[in-house]
Amino acid sequence: MPTTALSCGIGLRQPHYREIMTIQPALGFVEVHSENFFNPHDAAAQVLVQVRAVYPVSLHGVGLALGSACGLDDEHLYRLAGLVERIDPVRVSDHACFARAPWAQGGIVHANDLLPIAFTESAMQIACANIQRVQDRLKRPILIENLSSYLDFADRDYSEPQFFAELGRRSGCGLLLDINNLMVNALNASDPDPLLSVCNWIDELDRLAPPGLIGEIHLAGFSVQQELIIDDHSSPVSEPVWHAYAYALEQFGALPTLIEWDDRLPALSVLLDERGKAMTLAERISLRMSASVKHSARLYGSGP
Amino acid sequence: MNDSLPTSSTIATGTESGAAESLRQRELIAAIFSPNPVEVPSYGMAQTGCRWRAGLAAYRGNGIGHARSALREQFPTLLAMLGDDAFDTLCAYYWRSCPPRKGDLAWAGVELPDFIDTVPELQDWPWLSDCARLDWAVWQAAGAARSRLNEEDLRRLATGDPQSLYLQLAEGVRRIASYWPIVTLYQAHSDPNPDWNAVTRSLEYRQAETALAWRPPENSASAPTVMALDEVTDRWVTALINATNIETALELAGNAFDFAAWLELAVRQGWLNAVIAKE
Structure with a gap:
């Protein structure tokens, strides 16, 4: 899986197309929602080709519904494969969710949402089979993102980190670690110390994950709506998420990192500032880690 | 990548636990698209009471939010004729009555013109569905x-x-x-x-x-x-x-x-x- 150390990018959204191509800021990559570019004939497709000539593009899908027990939509996969062929993305990702299910009146419904899956063995088998189909069709491993979920299922055979570690081991997929989603889930679970809970999640993953499991990190903001924290990507990354990000970098090293912002999209400069903050943090931790590696190597007499 | 994995459909229908996954997914989707909020948690949910209601409301609101944004883009004439409030009400009614079949919101409006013909409250404006058909034709032409x-x-x-x-x-x-x-x-x-x-x-x-x-x-x-x-x-x-x-x-x-x-x-x-x- 191609990963670039200290590569930080932003989500590219339609209102920023023109500005980003005009000023061409230094970015490790840009990420787009795959489904918005499925049609090779529309105006957006032409923009993406221009963007791809300047930046590595990461394709992030929201519609494969990889955890659906009724299987995948062949047409969706066909369109994704066409897009991958046209764009040659640096990474392809989607979510550990379901969205498709049989409908009482006939046929299959697609909820167009990221609905939670149970962390059970049978859900694991379903996800593995679906992921394998996608990877076989795309001829490359994909990354699967952990969800923010507002409901979940009581049955479970795995903790969430166990589930992703095992999913990676069985299917060969990677993990797109969304730290904001971890924070949203901890807050919605009324955890007394959500940051500690997120760090514990990261620790557990670190203990269980096969090497190189994580291929990308997502950072975003959330909002409080009525009784729940909603992962709407509508605000700056929160302080606790920055702390958890720093913690994750210390465990896993520098990883491609994305600033996601979808709702109430601000000026491009705001996204670039957030991306700069992520970059600075990653650089500092990377430097500290390499210094400490050299220090321990010297202590044990095998260093330079 | 493992070559010996079974397909998801054989798991879903072939084992008791696969059937359980299938059932809990079907029930949650039914609750999300139900005409009215469902008070009793669907099969296998961890949450109950007000926490279930809040979580379900988040998913129901999310879906309608997606529909509204997509349909506003796809049906500009219909939106102008109905106005914001009536259009949004129609979107919510349509979303729950004709749930989407594809995971690409570019197709969200495919059934809306025919659906308008079935809404009694809109029968005083019999041209609305044909105007919606023309909006949809324009939307499709844009990506052809x-x-x-x-x-x-x-x-x-x-x-x-x-x-x-x-x-x-x-x-x-x-x-x-x-x-x-x-x-x-x-x-x-x-x-x-x-x-x-x-x-x-x-x-x-x-x-x-x-x-x-x-x-x-x-x-x-x-x-x-x-x-x-x-x-x-x-x-x-x-x-x-x-x-x-x-x-x-x-x-x-x-x-x-x-x-x-x-x-x-x-x-x-x-x-x-x-x-x-x-x-």
């Missing part, structure tokens, strides 16, 4: 492949036998026939200074209109264009849509049809995709 007509096609047209030649319309060309003045309404709602008196008169007289929507060629305006078809040209276009050979299509259009003038416009506007010779 452009005309690929080339000089070889035109040479074939000049030298071939009209009995064995067929004009293939470009993918983005759409014809919408209506008993109502849908082109007048469409243009009025995209015109900064519309003549509302003319619009009202056309509705009072039930002025039937057939619309042609198309995506112009790359070197001209990129947004799809809409025009009204007169009766003669409509007979001709309908014949082409029905894959009739040129000679028969000309007969169907009648003597008043000016083929040379139409062809000049068709090439300029990107209506034609190919000239096909069949023996």
Whole structure:
């Protein structure tokens, strides 16, 4: 899986197309929602080709519904494969969710949402089979993102980190670690110390994950709506998420990192500032880690 | 990657635990699209009471939010005619009554025109569904492949036998026939200074209109264009849509049809995709 150390990018959204191509800021990559570019004939497709000539593009899908027990939509996969062929993305990702299910009146419904899956063995088998189909069709491993979920299922055979570690081991997929989603889930679970809970999640993953499991990190903001924290990507990354990000970098090293912002999209400069903050943090931790590696190597007499 | 993994459908139907996954997914989706919020948690949920209601409300609201954004983009004339509040109410009603079938919101509005015909509260405005059909045609035209007509096609047209030649319309060309003045309404709602008196008169007289929507060629305006078809040209276009050979299509259009003038416009506007010779 191609990963670039200290590569930080932003989500590219339609209102920023023109500005980003005009000023061409230094970015490790840009990420787009795959489904918005499925049609090779529309105006957006032409923009993406221009963007791809300047930046590595990461394709992030929201519609494969990889955890659906009724299987995948062949047409969706066909369109994704066409897009991958046209764009040659640096990474392809989607979510550990379901969205498709049989409908009482006939046929299959697609909820167009990221609905939670149970962390059970049978859900694991379903996800593995679906992921394998996608990877076989795309001829490359994909990354699967952990969800923010507002409901979940009581049955479970795995903790969430166990589930992703095992999913990676069985299917060969990677993990797109969304730290904001971890924070949203901890807050919605009324955890007394959500940051500690997120760090514990990261620790557990670190203990269980096969090497190189994580291929990308997502950072975003959330909002409080009525009784729940909603992962709407509508605000700056929160302080606790920055702390958890720093913690994750210390465990896993520098990883491609994305600033996601979808709702109430601000000026491009705001996204670039957030991306700069992520970059600075990653650089500092990377430097500290390499210094400490050299220090321990010297202590044990095998260093330079 | 593991080659020996079973397919998801065999897991879902083949084992008791797979059936449980299938059931809990079906039930949660049914709750999300239910006409009214479901008070009893669906099968296997961890949350109960107000936490279940809040979580379900988040998913129900999310779906309708997605639908609203997509449909506003896909049906600008309908939105202008209904206004924000009524349009949003229609979106929510549509989303729950005709749940989407694809994981790509570009298709969210595919069933909306037919759905409008079934909504009793909208029957006093019988032109709404045809206006929605025209909006959808324009939306589809915007993403259609452009005309690929080339000089070889035109040479074939000049030298071939009209009995064995067929004009293939470009993918983005759409014809919408209506008993109502849908082109007048469409243009009025995209015109900064519309003549509302003319619009009202056309509705009072039930002025039937057939619309042609198309995506112009790359070197001209990129947004799809809409025009009204007169009766003669409509007979001709309908014949082409029905894959009739040129000679028969000309007969169907009648003597008043000016083929040379139409062809000049068709090439300029990107209506034609190919000239096909069949023996």
